[in-house]
Amino acid sequence: MYSVPVSGPTSPSRAERKEQTRQALLGHTLDLSAERGFANVSLREIARATGIVPTAFYRHFASLDELGLALVDDGIRTMRVALREARRVPGPANANDSLPVLFEQVRANRALFRFLYRERYAGPPEMRRAIAAEFDLIERELTVDLSRMHALATWDTGDLELAAGLIVAAVVPAIADFLAAPTPAGEQDVIERVRRQLLLIMLGMGSWRPNRR
Numbered sequence: 570m571y572s573v574p575v576s577g578p579t580s581p582s583r584a585e586r587k588e589q590t591r592q593a594l595l596g597h598t599l600d601l602s603a604e605r606g607f608a609n610v611s612l613r614e615i616a617r618a619t620g621i622v623p624t625a626f627y628r629h630f631a632s633l634d635e636l637g638l639a640l641v642d643d644g645i646r647t648m649r650v651a652l653r654e655a656r657r658v659p660g661p662a663n664a665n666d667s668l669p670v671l672f673e674q675v676r677a678n679r680a681l682f683r684f685l686y687r688e689r690y691a692g693p694p695e696m697r698r699a700i701a702a703e704f705d706l707i708e709r710e711l712t713v714d715l716s717r718m719h720a721l722a723t724w725d726t727g728d729l730e731l732a733a734g735l736i737v738a739a740v741v742p743a744i745a746d747f748l749a750a751p752t753p754a755g756e757q758d759v760i761e762r763v764r765r766q767l768l769l770i771m772l773g774m775g776s777w778r779p780n781r782r
Contacts, residue, residue: 591629593619595640599680606691607637607684637688637696644685645703647678652707652740668760668767675744676756686745708737724779732774739766 581589597618601610612633616623630636651674675682689700711733715721721729743763750756 594629599684607688608693638699640684641699644681647681650674668764672747672760675747683748708733728779735770739763
């Protein structure tokens with residue numbers, strides 16, 4: 570996802586070089602934090618891996634915390650793209666089409682998703698709070714999406730929030746399981762399991778009678 574500056578037949582502009590270096594800083598931070606976690610990576614290590622002096626780091630980020638939050642923003646943005654595919658599962662028939670596309674996004678951005686899930690629980694407090702807030706926002710966005718479905722027109726906000734929570738509770742952990750799967754067969758098992766979970770949720774939603782407690 571992140572690019573490293575390369576030389577070519579035409580010289581990049583100053584703005585292009587700055588963006589290339591910024592992307593390289595993000596990419597090398599992902600690599601360095603993969604084994605030890607973001608909190609155990611130093612600014613000097615990141616600068617050295619990127620090929621710049623430590624003071625040049627501050628031309629791109631005000632602090633390591635800002636760099637970490639930039640990675641969180643990128644991860645959440647990518648996750649929203651992926652989960653948007655899961656939102657195309659208003660009924661059981663669509664699950665077979667949507668889920669492979671969802672997990673292809675995860676596969677294509679494996680390092681970024683791993684960073685997001687690891688730092689969600691083990692990262693610095695500010696980063697954990699930012700990730701938790703973004704996950705809450707994803708659930709609220711799904712609640713709004715469900716409210717626009719004709720079949721759910723009679724549902725109140727509480728019912729919609731329950732349904733959104735169930736869907737997110739199925740899909741989000743499945744992404745973590747997918748990342749941890751040791752083989753392609755294991756990945757496919759994860760996809761099949763979450764497909765069946767969503768099928769159960771959707772069938773239950775079809776039988777739910779709003780406002781009956």
